Amino acid sequence: xxxxxxxxxxxxxxxxxxxxxxxxxxxxxxxxxxxxxxxxxxxxxxxxxxxxxxxxxxxxxxxxxxxxxxxxxxxxxxxxxxxxxxxxxxxxxxxxxxxxxxxxxxxxxxxxxxxxxxxxxxxxxxxxxxxxxxxxxxxx
Amino acid sequence: xxxxxxxxxxxxxxxxxxxxxxxxxxxxxxxxxxxxxxxxxxxxxxxxxxxxxxxxxxxxxxxxxxxxxxxxxxxxxxxxxxxxxxxxxxxxxxxxxxxxxxxxxxxxxxxxxxxxxxxxxxxxxxxxxxxxxxxxxxxxx
Numbered sequence: 001x002x003x004x005x006x007x008x009x010x011x012x013x014x015x016x017x018x019x020x021x022x023x024x025x026x027x028x029x030x031x032x033x034x035x036x037x038x039x040x041x042x043x044x045x046x047x048x049x050x051x052x053x054x055x056x057x058x059x060x061x062x063x064x065x066x067x068x069x070x071x072x073x074x075x076x077x078x079x080x081x082x083x084x085x086x087x088x089x090x091x092x093x094x095x096x097x098x099x100x101x102x103x104x105x106x107x108x109x110x111x112x113x114x115x116x117x118x119x120x121x122x123x124x125x126x127x128x129x130x131x132x133x134x135x136x137x138x139x140x
Numbered sequence: 141x142x143x144x145x146x147x148x149x150x151x152x153x154x155x156x157x158x159x160x161x162x163x164x165x166x167x168x169x170x171x172x173x174x175x176x177x178x179x180x181x182x183x184x185x186x187x188x189x190x191x192x193x194x195x196x197x198x199x200x201x202x203x204x205x206x207x208x209x210x211x212x213x214x215x216x217x218x219x220x221x222x223x224x225x226x227x228x229x230x231x232x233x234x235x236x237x238x239x240x241x242x243x244x245x246x247x248x249x250x251x252x253x254x255x256x257x258x259x260x261x262x263x264x265x266x267x268x269x270x271x272x273x274x275x276x277x278x279x280x281x
Contacts, residue, residue: 009163016164020253027249074156 007083014090019064021097036106053107063122076128086121093117150215151272158211161261165204172197179246193244200236223273230266
């Protein structure tokens with residue numbers, strides 16, 4: 001009960017927090033993309049950088065939605081390890097995204113952060129889905 | 141299932157949502173208090189609007205606490221009364237959230253996201269509670 005009482009609310013709130021940070025990136029998209037480009041960029045370069053940035057944001061949002069569904073539907077609710085990894089990495093993600101926005105980091109930096117704050121928690125979530133529905137380690 | 145023992149009718153999805161909504165509401169209240177402090181210091185308000193809006197936030201916390209308590213109790217004890225009060229108290233909570241989303245003097249982007257999340261939660265709970273209420277009445281008859 002101890003871990004259930006502490007970790008799961010933290011995981012939920014921190015996941016929501018990262019969702020908020022990612023959605024806020026959409027508002028300041030132009031600043032990050034311009035920061036990543038050389039001084040004399042043309043329209044084509046801007047479009048490419050913007051598309052890459054949008055892809056990272058879109059993938060992150062999709063992963064976070066899958067994680068929230070897994071959490072609220074109770075699939076990964078009882079996996080303490082998943083809750084721990086998610087809390088840690090999404091908590092880190094919240095802090096990094098705040099720095100990302102306030103310091104106007106370059107847009108490619110999001111792809112460097114992406115594996116840590118989006119991909120690893122998503123892989124954990126998928127592992128929980130496989131364990132529950134594929135291997136059936138616990139009844140759903 | 142044993143023939144003599146009735147299957148519990150309490151709704152697990154409803155309970156999960158009430159559980160997370162409790163934590164979400166606590167976070168929302170804390171953030172709103174901070175944001176209202178910020179807005180009160182930094183932005184100019186028309187006379188005597190800030191206290192009214194701040195009262196809304198406090199009322200939200202009070203309503204939400206009562207609502208979630210009644211919902212939990214009603215759901216776990218399979219009592220129709222608690223669930224119906226839970227559904228009725230949804231109305232003031234949604235009204236306050238709508239006010240904070242749309243009609244207050246300064247709406248920050250932060251608040252838009254939070255209020256929309258809250259309305260999603262309350263909406264899902266509303267339907268889950270109605271379904272649970274249907275199960276409870278069927279059993280009572």
